[in-house]
Amino acid sequence: ETSADIDATAGCLTALGARIDFDGGVFRVVPIPRPVAGERTLAVGESGSTLRFMLPVACALGADASLTMAGRLPSRPLSPLYEELISHGCAISAPGYNPLRTSGQLTGGKYTIPGNISSQFISGLMFALPLLHGESRIKILGDIESKPYIDMTLAALKEFGVTVKPGRQMYGIAGNQQYASGRTVTVEGDWSNAAFWLCAGAVGSGEITVTGLSTDSLQGDKGVVDILERFGARVRRGGGSVTVSRGALKGIDIDAGDTPDLVPALAAVAAAAEGTTVFRNAGRLRIKESDRLKTVTETLAALGADIAETEDGLVVRGKPRLGGGTVSAHGDHRIAMAAAVVSSVCAGPVTIAGAEAVNKSYPGFFSDFTILGGNYKETT
Ligand SMILES: O=C(O)C1=C[C@@H](OP(=O)(O)O)[C@@H](O)[C@H](O)C1
Ligand SMILES: C=C(OP(=O)(O)O)C(=O)O
Numbered sequence: 001e002t003s004a005d006i007d008a009t010a011g012c013l014t015a016l017g018a019r020i021d022f023d024g025g026v027f028r029v030v031p032i033p034r035p036v037a038g039e040r041t042l043a044v045g046e047s048g049s050t051l052r053f054m055l056p057v058a059c060a061l062g063a064d065a066s067l068t069m070a071g072r073l074p075s076r077p078l079s080p081l082y083e084e085l086i087s088h089g090c091a092i093s094a095p096g097y098n099p100l101r102t103s104g105q106l107t108g109g110k111y112t113i114p115g116n117i118s119s120q121f122i123s124g125l126m127f128a129l130p131l132l133h134g135e136s137r138i139k140i141l142g143d144i145e146s147k148p149y150i151d152m153t154l155a156a157l158k159e160f161g162v163t164v165k166p167g168r169q170m171y172g173i174a175g176n177q178q179y180a181s182g183r184t185v186t187v188e189g190d191w192s193n194a195a196f197w198l199c200a201g202a203v204g205s206g207e208i209t210v211t212g213l214s215t216d217s218l219q220g221d222k223g224v225v226d227i228l229e230r231f232g233a234r235v236r237r238g239g240g241s242v243t244v245s246r247g248a249l250k251g252i253d254i255d256a257g258d259t260p261d262l263v264p265a266l267a268a269v270a271a272a273a274e275g276t277t278v279f280r281n282a283g284r285l286r287i288k289e290s291d292r293l294k295t296v297t298e299t300l301a302a303l304g305a306d307i308a309e310t311e312d313g314l315v316v317r318g319k320p321r322l323g324g325g326t327v328s329a330h331g332d333h334r335i336a337m338a339a340a341v342v343s344s345v346c347a348g349p350v351t352i353a354g355a356e357a358v359n360k361s362y363p364g365f366f367s368d369f370t371i372l373g374g375n376y377k378e379t380t
Contacts, residue, residue, distance in 0.1 A: 001025075004360045008045035012054045015040045016063060031181050036063040041099070046071035046289060046331075046360060052081060052120035055102065056128035059090045062105035071331055074098045076287055081121040084111045108134025108175050115144035118284070122171075123153040130162045130177035138171040145257045145284060148220030155218055159185060189213045191221035192261045193362050194242070196337045198224055199265040200372065201244030202233035203272040204344040208372060211241040220258045227254060227266060231273055251275035251318055256282035260292075263314070264338035267296045270316035271305040272345045283312035289360070290332040299327045299339050303346055324348025333360040340369055340376075351379075 002010070002022060010020050010027070019030035042058065044050040044067050051073060058065040078095040086092055088111070090104040106128065113121050122138060129136040144150060154164055161180035165172040189212035201208030215222065215237060225242055229235050232247040251273050256263050263282055270277035285292035293309040300307045300316070304323035307316045324346040329336035336357045343350040358365040366376055 001364055003363055004045055005047040005050060008043060008047045008050045009054070012042040012044060012050060012067075015042045016058065016061065016065075031179065032061065034061065036061045038064065040065045042067045044069055044073070046073050048073060048076055048118065048288075049120050049123075051100075052078070052118060053124040053127055055092075055100070056081070056085060056106070056124040057131075059085050059088075059092075059102055059104070059106040060128035060131040064101075064103045066099040066101050068099040072289055077117055080113060080117075081124065084113065084125075106132060108132045108136040110137045110139060112139045112141060114141040116142055116284070118287070119144065119146035119149040122150050126150075126153050126157060126164055126171065126173070129173040130157070130164070130175070130179075132175045134175045136173045136175070138173070140169045140171075143257075145281075146220070146260060148218055148258055152218045159183065188217055188219065189240075190361075191217060191219040191224065193365075195221055195224040195262050195265045196341055196362075196365070197368070197372065198228060198242060198244045199269045200341045200344060202228050202231060202246060202249065202269050203341070204246065204372075206373065207243055207245040209241055209243040213240055213242055215240070215242075221262055223259050224262050224266070227252070227262070228269070231269055231277075233269075249273035249318070251277040251316070253277070254279050256280065256285070256313070260284050260288070261334065264292060264296050264334040265341055267300060267307070267314060267316060268338045268342040268345075270314075271300050271303075271307065271318055271322060271342060272320070273316075273318040274320075275318060277314075277316045277318065279314040279316075281312060282314070288332065288334075289357075290330040290335060292332065292334065295328075295330040295332060295335050296338065299330075299335055300342060302327045303339070303342060303350060305342075320345075322346045324350050326351040326353065328352075329354035329357040331357055333357045333362065337362065337365055340365070340374065343374070 014020050017032045021028050082095050089107045090102050093101045125138050162177050194210045197208050197210050230252045232249045234245045234247045236243040297307050297309045302325050327339050336355045339352045
């Protein structure tokens with residue numbers, strides 16, 4: 001099945017002229033014909049990656065486009081991607097404007113992007129710059145956080161015959177490249193979604209097996225397995241599946257710099273592990289669908305956990321059992337899913353207001369929850 005974010009990306013590509021159909025789990029894509037003439041409206045929804053990938057692509061295609069955003073997206077950072085696109089030939093309405101309008105033709109040259117705001121800026125430029133006539137360089141300032149996502153982008157480009165040359169704090173991109181068409185690719189199982197069930201296995205009372213995972217994946221979030229082992233969970237892996245059950249869980253130290261999306265699920269495990277778990281290097285969680293350091297803290301604390309936010313992380317002191325209660329998903333899919341996972345260590349029921357937030361990345365989340373023995377009912 002797809003999700004709201006995938007549908008948004010497919011919808012934007014369709015708006016630019018691609019022909020896309022989805023049937024039986026298979027996307028068929030006929031590429032965007034060029035030039036892209038006339039005004040186009042791209043509905044990016046609440047998807048940061050869709051916005052930050054499609055804006056540079058629309059600029060590279062020289063499209064006259066309006067990108068409409070939903071939820072918290074208009075206030076999530078777009079600078080300095082935004083300034084770099086303007087200084088390379090595009091006219092774009094000020095960040096925060098909704099819709100965001102772009103016109104003009106992007107040109108090659110040097111693009112400078114700090115590595116610690118969002119890897120999506122860098123991935124978006126990597127998708128777009130090979131389409132330009134001139135050559136380009138992306139210069140990265142400082143360390144890159146969420147680096148595995150950039151490696152996944154590079155692998156996807158390579159699969160379609162597009163070359164990006166990595167250098168020291170720099171990526172070199174020749175112009176006039178063409179994406180190969182007529183390829184068949186298989187999309188890997190999503191470790192970020194799997195992480196919720198693997199964490200549920202670590203705190204719950206039974207064994208949970210997730211299948212369809214590639215252990216040699218480039219996805220940074222496959223690191224959840226090692227982290228759960230460090231917590232003391234029982235883990236078995238092999239043949240594309242991972243099985244997790246509860247062990248004697250002990251608090252640990254976690255650097256979230258490359259795997260920010262794991263933090264909500266891992267915080268649920270930390271809440272049930274004996275001793276203190278510290279999450280570090282997680283400042284970028286404040287600029288996700290919600291301020292996730294704040295919303296993870298509020299959510300778990302409302303259910304009885306001992307948790308505090310720091311400037312760039314969390315400190316969680318585990319308890320054998322939590323209480324239960326009502327929490328808000330804060331419009332954030334990963335908060336809704338983390339609350340459902342933590343319900344397995346709550347004595348009382350957990351009510352999640354706005355649980356439909358899961359549709360952003362995982363519409364089947366609650367039906368999978370029942371397959372694993374969870375009980376839920378929808379209320380209005
Ligand atoms: O490239 C991507 O699809 C993503 C990159 C990461 O974002 P940041 O680089 O902004 O941390 C990740 O958190 C996000 O959920 C998805
Ligand atoms: C992909 C995600 O969000 P976004 O693209 O909106 O940053 C996410 O949080 O999983």
